[in-house]
Amino acid sequence: MTEESLPSSPSIAGIYFALLGIATVASGLAELLLTASGSEFVYGILEIPGDIFRGGWGGFVVLSAGLLYLSGARNMVDIHQFAKVVMGSILIWIIAGCDIFAMIAESIPGGEDGPWLNTLSGFIETYAPPYSPAVLLLPFSLVVIYYVRKRVFLEGGGRNSS
Amino acid sequence: MKILLMGHPNVGKSVFFNRLTGANVTESNYPGTTVDYTKGWMKIDGKDVELVDVPGTFSLDPKDKAEEVAVAMLHENRGALVISVIDASKIERGLYLALEIIEEGYPLVIALNMRDVAEDKNILIDADKLERILDIPVVSTVAISGEGIKELVSRVKEAKPVDVDDIISNATKAADVGAAGDVP
Amino acid sequence: MKLSAEERWDLIDRISKETVTFGAYRHTLTDAIGELTIKPLTGIPIAIAVLYGFWSLFGSFAGTLCTDGFFVKFFDGYWLPWLQQVFPGQGNWFYVIMVDAGGIESGEFVLSESSFESFGVLTSGLFLAIGVVLPAIFIFYLMLAILEDIGYMPRLAVLIDTMLHRIGLHGYAIVPTILSLGCNVPGVAATRILETKKQRFIMMTLLAIFIPCGAQIGIMEEVVPDLIGWIMLYLIIGYFIFGYILNKIVPGRAPEFLIDVPPYRRPLARNIGKKIYGRVTGFFKVALPFVLLGCVIVGILYQMGVIQWLGGVLAPIFVGWFGVPPETAGPLVAAFLRKDLAVAQLSTIEMTEYQMITSVVLVSIYFPCVATFAMMLKEGWKDLLWALAVLAVVVFVYGGLIHLIGILLGVA
Numbered sequence: 001m002t003e004e005s006l007p008s009s010p011s012i013a014g015i016y017f018a019l020l021g022i023a024t025v026a027s028g029l030a031e032l033l034l035t036a037s038g039s040e041f042v043y044g045i046l047e048i049p050g051d052i053f054r055g056g057w058g059g060f061v062v063l064s065a066g067l068l069y070l071s072g073a074r075n076m077v078d079i080h081q082f083a084k085v086v087m088g089s090i091l092i093w094i095i096a097g098c099d100i101f102a103m104i105a106e107s108i109p110g111g112e113d114g115p116w117l118n119t120l121s122g123f124i125e126t127y128a129p130p131y132s133p134a135v136l137l138l139p140f141s142l143v144v145i146y147y148v149r150k151r152v153f154l155e156g157g158g159r160n161s162s
Numbered sequence: 163m164k165i166l167l168m169g170h171p172n173v174g175k176s177v178f179f180n181r182l183t184g185a186n187v188t189e190s191n192y193p194g195t196t197v198d199y200t201k202g203w204m205k206i207d208g209k210d211v212e213l214v215d216v217p218g219t220f221s222l223d224p225k226d227k228a229e230e231v232a233v234a235m236l237h238e239n240r241g242a243l244v245i246s247v248i249d250a251s252k253i254e255r256g257l258y259l260a261l262e263i264i265e266e267g268y269p270l271v272i273a274l275n276m277r278d279v280a281e282d283k284n285i286l287i288d289a290d291k292l293e294r295i296l297d298i299p300v301v302s303t304v305a306i307s308g309e310g311i312k313e314l315v316s317r318v319k320e321a322k323p324v325d326v327d328d329i330i331s332n333a334t335k336a337a338d339v340g341a342a343g344d345v346p
Numbered sequence: 347m348k349l350s351a352e353e354r355w356d357l358i359d360r361i362s363k364e365t366v367t368f369g370a371y372r373h374t375l376t377d378a379i380g381e382l383t384i385k386p387l388t389g390i391p392i393a394i395a396v397l398y399g400f401w402s403l404f405g406s407f408a409g410t411l412c413t414d415g416f417f418v419k420f421f422d423g424y425w426l427p428w429l430q431q432v433f434p435g436q437g438n439w440f441y442v443i444m445v446d447a448g449g450i451e452s453g454e455f456v457l458s459e460s461s462f463e464s465f466g467v468l469t470s471g472l473f474l475a476i477g478v479v480l481p482a483i484f485i486f487y488l489m490l491a492i493l494e495d496i497g498y499m500p501r502l503a504v505l506i507d508t509m510l511h512r513i514g515l516h517g518y519a520i521v522p523t524i525l526s527l528g529c530n531v532p533g534v535a536a537t538r539i540l541e542t543k544k545q546r547f548i549m550m551t552l553l554a555i556f557i558p559c560g561a562q563i564g565i566m567e568e569v570v571p572d573l574i575g576w577i578m579l580y581l582i583i584g585y586f587i588f589g590y591i592l593n594k595i596v597p598g599r600a601p602e603f604l605i606d607v608p609p610y611r612r613p614l615a616r617n618i619g620k621k622i623y624g625r626v627t628g629f630f631k632v633a634l635p636f637v638l639l640g641c642v643i644v645g646i647l648y649q650m651g652v653i654q655w656l657g658g659v660l661a662p663i664f665v666g667w668f669g670v671p672p673e674t675a676g677p678l679v680a681a682f683l684r685k686d687l688a689v690a691q692l693s694t695i696e697m698t699e700y701q702m703i704t705s706v707v708l709v710s711i712y713f714p715c716v717a718t719f720a721m722m723l724k725e726g727w728k729d730l731l732w733a734l735a736v737l738a739v740v741v742f743v744y745g746g747l748i749h750l751i752g753i754l755l756g757v758a
């Protein structure tokens with residue numbers, strides 16, 4: 001109760017995850033819009049997917065992750081708010097993890113007419129950019145682990161959070 | 163001798179069963195994975211004893227087919243000994259089933275499982291006192307790490323039928339002692 | 347002496363007063379995340395994300411890596427050509443059943459190019475079983491075991507509960523349903539957690555009809571990857587429509603059920619390994635012999651002309667009522683024995699996308715596979731007979747309905 005009634009000053013973490021949330025929402029919307037228009041977008045190391053499965057379904061998940069960040073970034077001391085931020089990161093990990101696993105699955109076999117296993121250069125090439133927004137957001141989402149650890153540490157000390 | 167592992171769904175019975183018999187029964191983190199019973203053998207003091215992983219049931223008045231199997235299992239084995247597995251973080255519900263089995267006259271041992279979960283929830287249980295009130299062995303365990311399992315096995319032979327009347331009078335006595343202790 | 351329930355609770359109350367101390371309840375992060383995954387507003391997007399991950403990893407591992415990456419190459423590039431050469435008696439009936447049914451082009455017997463077309467037990471049969479189905483069920487059960495052990499399943503059950511109530515099942519029915527996506531056999535066994543006969547009957551029937559197993563999904567992923575979304579959609583819609591109808595007409599009660607949601611836990615690698623091992627060996631012992639035997643029987647029936655004859659007899663229904671081309675009659679009949687083989691056969695027939703969707707949906711809702719059939723028989727033959735009656739009606743009605751929808755959409 002007291003936590004909620006206090007005007008919470010925006011913490012560094014709060015600002016960080018709010019910004020990450022905005023970037024994530026933008027990525028999710030871009031994926032959904034591109035899917036709706038049936039096109040794809042590549043710029044530098046960024047490639048926004050536009051197929052129904054990855055862009056549509058996956059885009060919805062990215063959008064949800066962004067919304068979780070945005071709604072959780074306010075007043076992160078509250079465990080329920082913080083859980084939303086953690087969940088936002090978990091959603092990003094799901095999408096990015098699947099994107100990366102798709103690359104791994106592609107990189108190992110040698111292709112239809114090639115040898116059994118991929119050549120080393122072919123193997124490495126598969127991992128070259130461009131990447132999907134989720135993969136680019138991945139490193140930034142990992143920051144949440146730091147806060148989870150910090151929190152667990154604090155909770156272990158004093159047994160009196162919400 | 164036959165030993166039945168009984169308790170609510172998802173309290174860790176199958177983990178016990180696998181640990182005690184070396185068998186491979188599916189353990190899952192959701193109620194209702196064990197819908198049929200499994201039998202296996204374990205050794206107590208060098209003797210072979212049959213152990214049964216009974217499907218989870220909330221009470222002795224069955225609500226579904228899996229529970230029917232459980233209750234039938236109990237009633238078909240009048241001479242059996244029961245290890246009542248209780249989730250320590252939900253001890254009251256577990257005791258309900260344990261009492262029902264005690265009332266039917268079966269010798270019982272209680273495994274207060276998931277002590278780690280209870281601790282996380284800040285629930286502390288005085289197992290010794292519980293043991294004195296119920297007058298049967300009560301062992302705190304963490305099945306997945308094996309904590310307390312040895313003690314449980316070593317105390318199985320202390321199981322005996324008890325009369326609920328005795329439990330009621332023990333509880334009253336304990337309450338009196340407790341009240342006396344509170345007043346300086 | 348026995349107590350009444352009230353006296354018992356009273357006693358428990360007194361005992362726990364003496365022995366249990368509840369400290370201040372601490373809300374841990376796991377608890378808070380647990381709540382997020384259950385509240386619909388956040389829980390539904392999370393469920394959608396989990397399903398996305400499930401599906402994506404399934405496709406990458408089973409499709410891209412295993413089947414396309416290695417098995418197709420092995421079976422088409424080495425195994426099939428080698429067998430075609432060394433197996434004696436090219437063109438005779440035994441060769442046709444075991445290795446390659448081939449084709450007749452301008453009066454001459456020609457060999458098949460791929461293991462999808464050859465339909466021999468040792469070629470298509472082994473390829474489908476080892477090259478397609480095995481990786482599919484492996485990854486399926488791996489992910490399922492992880493979700494199970496974390497404790498996500500009951501939460502999914504709570505989320506889906508309201509929807510399932512409409513069809514007379516409580517949220518827990520999602521567990522048998524999801525288990526069935528791996529294999530219908532454990533799914534049928536899991537219906538025992540449902541309370542009434544009515545619920546069990548509805549669930550078992552719906553499973554056998556509408557839930558494609560991992561083997562089938564793997565094959566659909568492989569041969570009709572672009573259409574699988576539509577096929578699954580039709581199956582899910584059918585699951586709910588016919589569930590709703592069955593709930594209305596089957597006598598009996600469908601009482602409420604309180605689900606006990608366990609806390610999230612860290613899955614143990616040992617336990618997961620054990621589950622996978624059990625299920626994969628189960629596949630080799632139970633499913634694989636059925637697959638190969640099914641291939642043999644289908645091959646023999648084709649050789650004797652039985653399937654062609656039945657196909658001919660039933661073709662008017664297939665063409666007129668379901669709107670699929672006459673060539674599909676053969677595979678649709680063969681699907682009674684082997685659905686996976688039938689889907690592979692269908693994929694080689696020339697037809698429109700919508701006809702393909704219709705025919706694959708028909709194959710999926712057909713008769714349960716032999717292993718499931720045996721399991722249902724074990725649960726009671728009366729229910730099985732009723733389930734089969736429902737099945738016949740559903741195939742006929744739903745098949746026609748899909749055709750009708752196609753006509754209305756102008757695609758059939």
Ligand SMILES: Nc1nc2c(ncn2[C@@H]2O[C@H](COP(=O)(O)OP(=O)(O)O)[C@@H](O)[C@H]2O)c(=O)[nH]1
Nearest residue numbers: 171172173174175176177189190191276304305
């Ligand atoms: N934390 C914790 N988890 C446990 C313990 N015992 C069992 N579990 C977990 O609880 C879940 C249910 O166990 P299971 O044996 O399948 O329960 P059953 O339904 O009673 O057979 C599994 O995920 C186990 O890993 C314990 O002592 N502590």
Ligand SMILES: [Mg+2]
Nearest residue numbers: 175176195196
């Ligand atoms: Mg069990």
